[in-house]
Amino acid sequence: xxxxxxxxxxxxxxxxxxxxxxxxxxxxxxxxxxxxxxxxxxxxxxxxxxxxxxxxxxxxxxxxxxxxxxxxxxxxxxxxxxxxxxxxxxxxxxxxxxxxxxxxxxxxxxxxxxxxxxxxxxxxxxxxxxxxxxxxxxxxxxxxxxxxxxxxxxxxxxx
Amino acid sequence: xxxxxxxxxxxxxxxxxxxxxxxxxxxxxxxxxxxxxxxxxxxxxxxxxxxxxxxxxxxxxxxxxxxxxxxxxxxxxxxxxxxxxxxxxxxxxxxxxxxxxxxxxxxxxxxxxxxxxxxxxxxxxxxxxxxxxxxxxxxxxxxxxxxxxxxxxxxxxxxxxxxxxxxxxxxxxxxxxxxxxxxxxxxxxxxxxxxxxxxxxxxxxxxxxxxxxxxxxxxxxxxxxxxxxxxxxxxxxxxxxxxxxxxxxxxxxxxxxxxxxxxxxxxxxxxxxxxxxxxxxxxxxxxxxxxxxxxxxxxxxxxxxxxxxxxxxxxxxxxxxxxxxxxxxxxxxxxxxxxxxxxxxxxxxxxxxxxxxxxxxxxxxxxxxxxxxxxxxxxxxxxxxxxxxxxxxxxxxx
Numbered sequence: 001x002x003x004x005x006x007x008x009x010x011x012x013x014x015x016x017x018x019x020x021x022x023x024x025x026x027x028x029x030x031x032x033x034x035x036x037x038x039x040x041x042x043x044x045x046x047x048x049x050x051x052x053x054x055x056x057x058x059x060x061x062x063x064x065x066x067x068x069x070x071x072x073x074x075x076x077x078x079x080x081x082x083x084x085x086x087x088x089x090x091x092x093x094x095x096x097x098x099x100x101x102x103x104x105x106x107x108x109x110x111x112x113x114x115x116x117x118x119x120x121x122x123x124x125x126x127x128x129x130x131x132x133x134x135x136x137x138x139x140x141x142x143x144x145x146x147x148x149x150x151x152x153x154x155x156x157x158x159x
Numbered sequence: 160x161x162x163x164x165x166x167x168x169x170x171x172x173x174x175x176x177x178x179x180x181x182x183x184x185x186x187x188x189x190x191x192x193x194x195x196x197x198x199x200x201x202x203x204x205x206x207x208x209x210x211x212x213x214x215x216x217x218x219x220x221x222x223x224x225x226x227x228x229x230x231x232x233x234x235x236x237x238x239x240x241x242x243x244x245x246x247x248x249x250x251x252x253x254x255x256x257x258x259x260x261x262x263x264x265x266x267x268x269x270x271x272x273x274x275x276x277x278x279x280x281x282x283x284x285x286x287x288x289x290x291x292x293x294x295x296x297x298x299x300x301x302x303x304x305x306x307x308x309x310x311x312x313x314x315x316x317x318x319x320x321x322x323x324x325x326x327x328x329x330x331x332x333x334x335x336x337x338x339x340x341x342x343x344x345x346x347x348x349x350x351x352x353x354x355x356x357x358x359x360x361x362x363x364x365x366x367x368x369x370x371x372x373x374x375x376x377x378x379x380x381x382x383x384x385x386x387x388x389x390x391x392x393x394x395x396x397x398x399x400x401x402x403x404x405x406x407x408x409x410x411x412x413x414x415x416x417x418x419x420x421x422x423x424x425x426x427x428x429x430x431x432x433x434x435x436x437x438x439x440x441x442x443x444x445x446x447x448x449x450x451x452x453x454x455x456x457x458x459x460x461x462x463x464x465x466x467x468x469x470x471x472x473x474x475x476x477x478x479x480x481x482x483x484x485x486x487x488x489x490x491x492x493x494x495x496x497x498x499x500x501x502x503x504x505x506x507x508x509x510x511x512x513x514x515x516x517x518x519x520x521x522x523x524x525x526x527x528x529x530x531x532x533x534x535x536x537x538x539x540x541x542x543x544x545x546x547x548x549x550x551x552x553x554x555x556x557x
Binding site for chain 2: 029030032058059060061062064065066067078080084087089091110111112114115116123136137138139140147148154
């Protein structure tokens, strides 16, 4: 694995030097770097990437979820980070199993995550541990089900 | 409700719903306000009234069909969204678009920026009582919409950018129309500035109102003119150039006052910068040349070829019945829309339909800053705060 060009990336080298175990997997597609993290390391890595001089990922552009149903672990969460001072980007990915769809919140690191996490909770049913205000944001409060899951039909459930 | 101390003794705050039907919320935004007299103690935006499930719908359409939905996300900047989506799919495919199409895309997205800023300026000024500005702005916007109609056949839902290039060859004489517009427009910007920039009422209503400091803006993920009015020169066109933006010379206007007035100045300056880019694009666009990539099976063949070549006919049939399948993978494409960073995260599983399309809508993220902008201010200034954010509710709710 050490021969891949991805490993030469300074972001990866810094992260490796800090904690070897923080990276579960690396991939690069069309010039976009993806770092897959073990679920338990998300918060630590987020704090490190945000604060470390030389990385400074100060702006969280987006959090997206993808449902890989029926494959387990079912949910894939992608955090798109941007460093304004250093003009670099990276994508963090965490896999979440459907039976235990919980992740730690990253609001203390990037306050913008608040609404993104609410949206993912609303549309995918993934819970965020430590979120101060976790309730539906786009769908009505009394809605049943999570529409962006793959086992939710496009035309909705007929009653 | 909470109890607050006033000069006349303890008093109860009042909870007031502003919207979802309210003219100055620019759509169907509901803000739950907690008021102490005229002072806003808490402002909580409630969204979702325009949620139409565009992301879910995209999963049921082919890659080409989904373009029509991207128009409807941000109806004031449809071409910026078309561009972001097309660039994302082109990146998935590894497709290079001909230079001529890239320059035309740049020209039209910059016109879109002017169009969107004009609607923003007109409605924002009207919210604050300057009714005539809106009439001026919509007069010029009409000219831009006529240009869009000329090239795409539509004034608003253009769907003009397609995967691999453009939908149609622009009609003869369209550049003359653009030229007439950019010759006339600088003096029109001067007119708006004459009405507002040193207008005492305008200054009192916008200066020092809706402060959002750079640190808070970055932490809240705010992008676009709102971030640049706080002194952070983040512009996707400069940071991560796309569609040949690196060949154009333009400045990124910034201010450091962080208030509504600074955001007004930034947007007005951006209109002038857009004109600069349009002018350069006009000299760069070659009069002839391909407007679509040479990618059989992805880009529909020319009508003429279909009459003489069997492969062309087969490809045409396959593209419109099955679509095409990009390799499995995922890309995130950023584009600078009039409101900030619009991002399309497109996931392919190797089938002809996108597995997931996620839209990072700048309005959605920027709206989160509303409590920061308005809390502690007056109710009347809340209108200025909502106006200065330049949100499009279609994009907030998707």
